[in-house]
Amino acid sequence: MQTHLAPFVKDTPEGREAEAILRKCVHCGFCTATCPTYQLLGDELDGPRGRIYLIKQVLEGAKPTAKTRTHLDRCLTCRACETTCPSGVDYGRLADIGRAVVEAQAPRPLAERFKRSVIRHGIANAGVFDFLLKAGQTATPLLPQSVREKIPSSRPQTSWAPLRHARRMLVLDGCVQPSIAPNINAAASRVLDAVGISLERVTDAGCCGAVDFHMNAQAAAKVRMRRLIDAWWPRMEAGVDTIVVTASGCGVMLRDYAHVLAEDPEYKSKAARIAGASKDLVQVLGERRDELLALPRIGSAQKRIAFHAPCTLQHGLRLAPQVESLLRDLGFRLAAVPDAHLCCGSAGTYSILQPELARRLRANKQAALLSEHPEEIVTANIGCMTHLQAGAPTRVRHWIELVADLIGRPR
Template identity: 50%
Template sequence: MQTNLAQWAKDSLDGQVIDEILRKCVHCGFCQATCPSYQILGDELDSPRGRIYLIKEMVEGQVPTAISQTHLDRCLTCHNCETTCPSGVEYGKLLDIGRELVDEKVRRGFADRLKRKMLAKGLNSALFGLSVRVGRRFRSVLPERLAGKLPVARAAGRRPATMHARKVLLPMGCVQPDLMPSIDAASIRVLDAVGISAYELPARACCGAVNFHLGEAGSSLQQMRHNLDTWVPLLKDGKIEAIVMNASGCGAFVKEYPFHLRHDPVYLEKANYLVDHVKDLAEILAPHAVELGNKLLNKLPGPVAFHPPCTLQHWQGLRPLTEKLLAEMGFKLTAFGESNLCCGAAGTYSLLQPEIALPLRDRKLAAIGSARPVNMIITSNMGCMSHLQSGTSKPVRHWIEVVDDGLST
């Protein structure tokens, strides 16, 4: 793609990054076939190619509008287009920079600003847990869309008493310990079963994704730096061997710390070091698949559908490894159509863009429902779990919970 940057973009480091990414695009349109928002809306400007044109026009001097902002907002940031693109266009990075530039030039409406501010403050607040408990108690009077975001909590259960020589850090993020405490507890017990202990920190900390995707970039960068200052010394001192993520959304975001901290040389060095030590839970357990499979013999549910979150398959490329692990542990995986397509959760997206998120959820559940038999849906991201569960009576669980159940029987 030919570009003719405006002077301000030529003088900007981010403008140069945008220019490099834009020049890789060859207008082929393959991305449209796998773009979830385009599948629902059918608007060229709600496809990666259309959004690329909007960003290109902006860096070439055209003033962006609220309409441009809306089309960029509608992107789920699933990165499916990157998996599809034959030219290697780094659309995710382009979109992140483009959104920030548009937000600098276009002031959002009051209602939109208030909603985003409330979500950012609420999800990062120490009072979030209390809000969840109150919400569950009064679920019957809550709007259906909000009640669906409050899944029934499963008890965390016991914590292992044994301390192993191998230790990893399992960060307790902003919302998962309150919404679904059983996921972290199950992760700790399964790690213990293969001789790995979870190192505990005195305080929880968000990875920064929530603030970043709600336009609170400054707060997000502070959270990233805090995590780097906390986690990197533990790695360098040999107290832990890895940072293990059991939410693929958090893992995908943390692996992009170097990009988000590209203008901060001190923290960029720390981020590059950290990324080499960030592992998805499946990566840590993969070498122990046969061992776990022997313990789980005949203790897993019947046929299940594995929903691979976009942050697992498109951002991190870990779908094959995870499915191999699940199969080797004894899961009977049922294939279904459009498994590459986003379910519509995408962090807070389902709250901000329900008119797209809900049809995508229903489309995903219909695809799974047409594949039989399926007794349960398993996944590896809490956001996908709660979003899918809000549309089906079929159990939706994190696969590590199911493994833990099997080991406990």
């Protein structure tokens, strides 16, 4: 695609990057067929090709409007289009650049900015989120159904494996996961302990920055990233070489640290090291597959499960087949899931900001996951887990909890 970027962006790092991405797009439209919002709305401008065209127009000097923003807001940043694209167009990165320009040139009304700021701070600050969650759970009976279904119920905290192995890894706690599902990282610690790895936490390391970053508060996101790096750095200097991530949404963000902080002279090399050290849990267990499969078991794998592959796992990290393969090797029967490439509608804060579209996507996804009547649904990201659990007739949990129950380490 030919481009003629406007002077305000042409010679900036973002402009050069956007231009290179835009030039790869041949406008074939293959991506449109796999875009969840195009499937729901049927409007070219609510599909990747149309959004690419909108961003191109803005970068070439056209004045964005509220309508431009709406089409970009409706995008889930699920990146299904990237997986489909035969030309390797990095749509997600282009959307980040385009959204930042649109946000600056067509600012939102004050009330909307305030609402988005409240949501960002409420989610990304673990202490604030914990308080709000507990308050919401207490007041649940008084709340309307539409709000009630968004409040996850408490899940029990189970025991953390002792730090007894020489091989140590760090784990990302994150912002909402410790409050909603503390058992995920505890289960990961027990399974890793069983294969000879001790999992360490650095308390108060905070959010990875993904919530701010994807709500276009990129400066605030960088503050959180630097804070997280500072919290982890003493352990990295002491020799820790792996950061285990149990939420694929955070995993994609950590992998992008090197890129996001590339212009920061003080942090760029640290960010690159953190990005290189971060691994999804399935990658770490994949390296210990033989030990994991040889462990004695107290639970049963004789059940049918449906695996929901989060977009961040399948389109961002491209790791979904590894989870499915590991679960199959452990003996679980995996139900077929039609249209597994489509987003469930969680997408970070999307389910709060675009509730109607998110509800429709969730209903479609739940129907697909339940089509072969699995006994339970497992996934790999806290956001998808809580979103899918609302209204689901079966339990939805992280796949590592299933594995921890199977090998039955002390709880």
